[in-house]
Amino acid sequence: IKVVTAKPVDVILVLDQSGSMAETLSSDGTTKRDALVECADDFVEALYTNAKVTGLNHRVAIVGFAGSDQSSSTYKNTEIITTSDLKPINYNSNPSDEAYKNALMPIMDDNLVKNSVFDKILDVDKNYIDASGATAAHLGLKMAKNIFAQHDKEDRDRIVLFITDGVPTHTNDSSQD
Numbered sequence: 001i002k003v004v005t006a007k008p009v010d011v012i013l014v015l016d017q018s019g020s021m022a023e024t025l026s027s028d029g030t031t032k033r034d035a036l037v038e039c040a041d042d043f044v045e046a047l048y049t050n051a052k053v054t055g056l057n058h059r060v061a062i063v064g065f066a067g068s069d070q071s072s073s074t075y076k077n078t079e080i081i082t083t084s085d086l087k088p089i090n091y092n093s094n095p096s097d098e099a100y101k102n103a104l105m106p107i108m109d110d111n112l113v114k115n116s117v118f119d120k121i122l123d124v125d126k127n128y129i130d131a132s133g134a135t136a137a138h139l140g141l142k143m144a145k146n147i148f149a150q151h152d153k154e155d156r157d158r159i160v161l162f163i164t165d166g167v168p169t170h171t172n173d174s175s176q177d
Contacts, residue, residue, distance in 0.1 A: 065140025066133035
């Protein structure tokens with residue numbers, strides 16, 4: 001008999017918030033942003049359901065990425081979106097270690113589930129997931145790395161779910177980014 005023991009997971013959704021996400025996908029007006037939000041919402045809901053069934057304490061963070069334009073170092077839509085007060089923390093503000101640590105939220109926390117942080121963020125009509133600027137994917141991934149850096153690996157699996165509609169249109173050759 002083979003016994004498989006499940007481990008809780010830490011998942012960071014790194015979501016494209018660039019201007020191309022405002023493009024329409026279908027004749028009913030659905031945009032790429034709408035599809036992205038629906039995909040992220042479905043994923044968080046499935047993870048929540050899994051946590052309820054298994055009793056595992058999964059954690060989730062949401063990071064958005066974009067940039068103002070190709071020549072700017074202002075990353076308007078590159079931010080930690082999962083904050084308890086629903087006020088995103090922008091990359092340009094040099095988030096503190098504490099901000100990165102707090103971005104990863106337990107999916108089963110009663111204050112964070114239905115009608116909570118995730119449901120509010122992943123509501124298509126509320127625009128927490130924006131759509132403007134260039135595609136600075138590297139900075140979204142850097143923020144995900146910084147979130148994981150603030151948590152011991154413990155006995156957890158780590159996953160980055162990276163959702164974009166294309167290739168980066170804003171890059172930086174600096175090894176620090």
